[in-house]
Amino acid sequence: xxxxxxxxxxxxxxxxxxxxxxxDFKKIRNNxxxxxxxxxxxxFLLGKENLREAVTALWVRDKSAFNxxxxxxxxxxxxxxxxxxxDGKAYLVSSLFTSVxxxxxxxxxTGLAEVFTNKDVNDLVDYVFGVETGLDTNARKNRSGDxxxxxxxxxxxxxxxxxxxxxxxxxxxxxxxxxxxxxxRFDFVIKTKQTTYLIELNYYSxxxxxxxxxxxxxxxxxxxxxxxxxxxxxxxxxxxGWNSAKNKLAEAYNDIPRMYNFTTLPxxxxxxxxxxx
Numbered sequence: 001x002x003x004x005x006x007x008x009x010x011x012x013x014x015x016x017x018x019x020x021x022x023x024d025f026k027k028i029r030n031n032x033x034x035x036x037x038x039x040x041x042x043x044f045l046l047g048k049e050n051l052r053e054a055v056t057a058l059w060v061r062d063k064s065a066f067n068x069x070x071x072x073x074x075x076x077x078x079x080x081x082x083x084x085x086x087d088g089k090a091y092l093v094s095s096l097f098t099s100v101x102x103x104x105x106x107x108x109x110t111g112l113a114e115v116f117t118n119k120d121v122n123d124l125v126d127y128v129f130g131v132e133t134g135l136d137t138n139a140r141k142n143r144s145g146d147x148x149x150x151x152x153x154x155x156x157x158x159x160x161x162x163x164x165x166x167x168x169x170x171x172x173x174x175x176x177x178x179x180x181x182x183x184x185r186f187d188f189v190i191k192t193k194q195t196t197y198l199i200e201l202n203y204y205s206x207x208x209x210x211x212x213x214x215x216x217x218x219x220x221x222x223x224x225x226x227x228x229x230x231x232x233x234x235x236x237x238x239x240x241g242w243n244s245a246k247n248k249l250a251e252a253y254n255d256i257p258r259m260y261n262f263t264t265l266p267x268x269x270x271x272x273x274x275x276x277x
Contacts, residue, residue: 008259013238016203018147035068047117055107067097093106148203152188155269168183172198194275195275197232218233222255
């Protein structure tokens with residue numbers, strides 16, 4: 001079938017997001033449960049008119065409860081967030097959780113003291129569940145790749161196409177020989193009676209300089225793989241993010257024989273099924 005780049009571009013999908021893409025509530029729930037005891041202890045501070053007195057009482061009882069304060073401003077200790085004090089020096093936010101004075105400074109200067117005193121929040125466990133849901137949006141980029149891999153995995157299974165995922169080039173001596181020291185991990189591998197297909201898969205809903213680099217890299221990789229008898233390089237990509245790198249994608253499309261989006265993918269799958277008979 002004759003290749004038509006303009007048609008290929010018109011077929012790019014607007015999104016690959018399923019409803020479970022937006023929030024990973026299992027992870028959110030686990031994150032909250034891991035600190036729920038400390039958060040329930042901090043609930044003691046809510047509505048107290050004399051906040052320092054309440055902080056001191058809790059500090060004497062169990063000062064470790066304050067170690068989770070940073071999540072209340074949507075930061076994590078592992079991120080080692082810093083702030084600038086009046087002296088112009090930078091300090092770790094978590095360094096404030098080592099004394100009552102430090103805790104009070106944190107509560108007062110972040111605005112949480114007023115939130116606590118006014119009881120704008122009734123339960124810190126529920127509050128942090130909301131914070132974690134917001135922070136989880138940062139993980140969507142990684143989930144996008146996972147969703148795309150899961151989609152292709154399901155499609156291949158539906159078509160009864162045996163495949164492997166995340167396979168290193170070192171498993172194929174002929175490919176290793178031409179790649180040299182540059183070990184490559186392929187997202188999918190399909191082996192038929194005639195050909196071993198080494199497949200790269202990605203989806204880009206947004207643009208960026210990375211897309212140009214990806215197109216260039218695969219344009220260089222394809223002829224190397226295709227030059228080895230019995231192997232073919234396949235690139236499956238989709239997403240409207242490619243509109244920002246259309247020229248580079250066009251170059252790759254013209255140079256890579258087997259390049260598909262999810263609309264044209266059935267063409268490839270039919271060939272594979274024929275080769276498996």
